[in-house]
Amino acid sequence: MAEQTKSNNTTSNRKRPVWQVILGILLVGAVVLFALYQVPAIHDRAYFYLATLRSRVYYFFRPPAESTFDPSQDSTLDAGVAATLTALMPTPTATYTPEPTAGTTPENTAIPSPTPSPTSIPTAVQLEGVVQEYQRLNSCGPTNLALVLRYWGWVGEQIDIEQVVKPRLEDLNVTPQEMLTYVQEHTQQDVVLRFGGTVDLLKRLVAAGYPVLVERGYVNLDKEWNGWMGHYGVVDGYDDAKNAVHIPDTVNGNIWIDYDTLQKFWDEFLGTYLIIFPPGEREIVLGLLGDQADPEYNLDYTLEVFRERSESVDRSEQYFAFYSLGELLVMKKDYVNAAEAFDKAFEVYGWLPVDDRPWRMLWYQVGPYEAYYYTGRYKDVVSLTYKTITDASTPALPETFLWSGRANVALGNTQTAIFDFKRALQWHPGWPPALAELKALGVEP
Numbered sequence: 001m002a003e004q005t006k007s008n009n010t011t012s013n014r015k016r017p018v019w020q021v022i023l024g025i026l027l028v029g030a031v032v033l034f035a036l037y038q039v040p041a042i043h044d045r046a047y048f049y050l051a052t053l054r055s056r057v058y059y060f061f062r063p064p065a066e067s068t069f070d071p072s073q074d075s076t077l078d079a080g081v082a083a084t085l086t087a088l089m090p091t092p093t094a095t096y097t098p099e100p101t102a103g104t105t106p107e108n109t110a111i112p113s114p115t116p117s118p119t120s121i122p123t124a125v126q127l128e129g130v131v132q133e134y135q136r137l138n139s140c141g142p143t144n145l146a147l148v149l150r151y152w153g154w155v156g157e158q159i160d161i162e163q164v165v166k167p168r169l170e171d172l173n174v175t176p177q178e179m180l181t182y183v184q185e186h187t188q189q190d191v192v193l194r195f196g197g198t199v200d201l202l203k204r205l206v207a208a209g210y211p212v213l214v215e216r217g218y219v220n221l222d223k224e225w226n227g228w229m230g231h232y233g234v235v236d237g238y239d240d241a242k243n244a245v246h247i248p249d250t251v252n253g254n255i256w257i258d259y260d261t262l263q264k265f266w267d268e269f270l271g272t273y274l275i276i277f278p279p280g281e282r283e284i285v286l287g288l289l290g291d292q293a294d295p296e297y298n299l300d301y302t303l304e305v306f307r308e309r310s311e312s313v314d315r316s317e318q319y320f321a322f323y324s325l326g327e328l329l330v331m332k333k334d335y336v337n338a339a340e341a342f343d344k345a346f347e348v349y350g351w352l353p354v355d356d357r358p359w360r361m362l363w364y365q366v367g368p369y370e371a372y373y374y375t376g377r378y379k380d381v382v383s384l385t386y387k388t389i390t391d392a393s394t395p396a397l398p399e400t401f402l403w404s405g406r407a408n409v410a411l412g413n414t415q416t417a418i419f420d421f422k423r424a425l426q427w428h429p430g431w432p433p434a435l436a437e438l439k440a441l442g443v444e445p
Contacts (some may be wrong), residue, residue, distance in 0.1 A: 042049035132248030141174030196302030
């Protein structure tokens with residue numbers, strides 16, 4: 001009996017290591033997977049699929065295009081707001097026409113006489129030196145900027161730009177102004193930002209040897225990303241025989257987009273474009289731009305183009321036209337008319353079929369927040385920022401949290417505002433506007 005008991009104990013002891021081995025294998029596997037996830041190439045690919053899966057689940061249960069925004073116009077422009085409107089204007093009034101880097105001609109000085117452009121340009125041009133590269137998630141801005149900078153001899157990677165303009169990969173947008181500032185402060189190149197671009201202008205610039213970075217709307221036809229979104233691209237060639245421009249796209253590879261399609265999607269972002277060039281060639285570029293070289297003329301010209309468009313187009317094109325009109329009026333600091341234009345844009349948005357609604361728009365252009373804020377419509381700002389944040393599967397929207405915080409300060413909701421500003425810093429660490437708001441409240445980040 002004693003021998004049998006001893007035998008049973010021995011058998012039992014032999015079974016225990018099996019579970020220990022299984023547990024050990026699982027632990028080792030977890031450690032290996034964690035280590036592999038730290039490898040940049042593997043991390044980027046894994047993060048892409050994880051983020052995509054998360055978004056699909058989130059949007060399945062909470063379809064973002066089904067929600068709309070109905071401006072309440074909670075506060076009319078009373079005498080008090082009107083009297084202080086100028087004082088309330090943001091300090092950086094020259095956001096879209098900042099001082100160039102040292103050694104360049106300030107944009108607010110006299111513009112050189114335009115260099116007469118040739119009466120005709122080649123029917124086809126393809127620039128050499130813009131090398132296609134695929135982007136990391138949410139990084140079409142930094143990647144396309146890197147493509148153009150390398151064309152002019154810059155040595156660096158897209159991640160070098162990301163670390164400055166979007167320290168966190170999740171940050172959903174980089175603005176043209178952020179890229180302009182990067183060029184001015186971190187490179188030896190010069191840069192011009194303008195609006196109201198046309199295909200004819202693109203062809204003139206490309207034919208002269210200047211690739212053009214454009215911001216445009218984009219729809220993934222396989223619906224992988226659930227509808228319309230914003231996207232950057234570098235136009236480095238064109239061909240009249242194909243009736244198309246060439247773009248080394250950071251998502252789809254080298255592609256051709258026909259002139260009309262490009263113009264349509266480009267107009268969804270005010271025809272925004274950046275031209276990067278060596279400082280010594282500034283007068284050449286301004287000459288190629290002609291009247292559009294003057295930033296004030298360019299703004300007024302573009303405003304009238306979209307004012308006319310808002311009265312002549314319909315459906316989604318009318319939404320974009322009113323929205324663009326509002327953005328341009330915000331640049332002019334005409335907040336009253338800007339707010340009215342945005343009200344009309346959101347009204348049209350509510351009429352659109354759900355599948356046609358560009359629900360990501362406020363990821364890219366936050367003019368409605370500014371217009372409503374500076375006309376005293378703080379509750380509308382809070383409502384719209386809340387909608388934008390909750391519509392996104394990952395609310396990596398520092399600009400939206402910033403304006404939510406500002407509106408909450410105006411409404412006396414100080415603790416909520418502090419939370420908003422800290423959330424802005426969560427998604428964009430070290431971001432000066434959010435740091436300044438916290439400092440004004442006497443709060444450490």
